[in-house]
Amino acid sequence: MKLIRPNRKYIQSYIEAIEEDEIFRPHSERLFGDPETIIESSYNLEHGINLPINYVRATTFWLIDNEKFIGEINIRHELNSFLINYGGHVGYEIRQSECMKGYGTKMLSMTLIYCKEALNLHKVLITCDDDNIGSIKVIKNNGGILENKVKNRLSRGNVTTRKYWINI
Template sequence: METVFLVKPSIEYQAEYLDFYEEWKTSGELIVPWVVSKDPSDFEGMLQFLLESENQEALSENWVPSSTFWLVTASKRVVGAVNIRHSLNEKLFNCGGHIGYGIRPAERRKGYATKLLSMALEKTKELGIGKILVVCDESNIASEKTILKNGGMPDTSFTEGNGNVVKRFWITN
């Protein structure tokens, strides 16, 4: 695994981010976290949206403030993304959690997800979030292992309306 760091989304990483986005779109897989599925064709508009998402006053009702970071290698390759919700509404409490993260398909099984979640937990400390809910689908064994490696303590699962079971874990900072 190459050395990595978290960066705020910026124009500096536009080409690398677009490559990251296109790889994920081409894979046909569900894009996680949801902010990565936001169309980056208006890149500056997307960056503005992500910045405004940190401010409650700029958000629609039922949305909570969130911070997005990209996991970038020393060679400036965007390998992952994380979205940290500053608080939870009912839906996030049941099946979204404080942290949503994902690693681009070509970079999985290299330890990046474990590192990304660990770094995201440091950001939650900075935000003053002491008890963090992290979730994954029951079928996502790799994500469950990542959460457990980062100190996740299992809680009651939540079954969505479509029957999907969401496993819920708490991590204390």
């Protein structure tokens, strides 16, 4: 099992994950991006090239296990006013067929090492929807401590968001 930056070698597996996501979660927000542009987009995001308004630099990793794309995780290098209430430092998604197998917990654990060593972060903020039981477990399994819950008005409506901090 390894974390790598997006790589052409795994694009087909990435496409399969997108297809699974569209079948099982047709109306959910998608972390997975366009397979045609994901490599360039993730490079630009990490290096601060043509960042959209209110975006911050972020590093994208893919979790690969047995040569299969398992999930994606994004680490934001800093927080802005939006990310403090929704998004935090880290966002992640596991492909539908691999959920509930411990991959989210492992991927976040591996990412925390990067946050500490490469970004010199000593604590990270992770948020999730109040009803996202799987994400709550992943965060708690990595030492997340609930700070509070906040109401956010998003394009998909009003959402209660849990804010967790993890000391690293």
